[in-house]
Amino acid sequence: MSAIPIQFLETHPLLRRQRLNQAKGWLQRNPLEQKASGLGSVGLAFLPKSEVVMEVVNTKLRFNALANKWRRETRNLSSTSKKLANPAYRDIVGMGLQTIPWIIERLHDGPRHWFFALMEITGENPVDASLEGNLPAMVRAWEHWGKTHGKVA
Secondary structure, X not given: OXXXXXXXXXXXXXXXXXXXXXXXXXXXXXXXXXXXXXXXXXXXXXXXXXXXXXXXXXXXXXXXXXXXXXXXXXXXOOOHHXXXXXXXXXXXXXXXXXXXXXXXXXXHHOOOOHHHHHHHHHOOOOOOHHHOOOHHHHHHHHHHHHHHOOOOO
């Protein structure tokens, strides 16, 4: 179904219902995504549940598309500053706190400068100076930060 244009999915009633059911199931399996989306009880009071689910799913889809685009566009660059200035990376940082669980999840695929995004988005750096360069320890530090701040399970 990923080859079908998103506009078609939004307009065709049967496919839209199927996509909505998939999104609801995904959100039930990933309860922290609702919290990460920034939609608290106030947001839920004003939006139908289906719209909340779709917004979270669409946000994660957008994040994944941008992350994959950034990886493709920068894989051959040696300059960190050029990698961090890439428009897709800047868009991910601009998405804010809702991206933290997904960025931390991506740390396991290889850091790829995600630490800079985490520090820029949160304004924090939980990695002790003695751990700089120790990638597994840096990943663990961010996972611990995510757990203590309610961003990851």
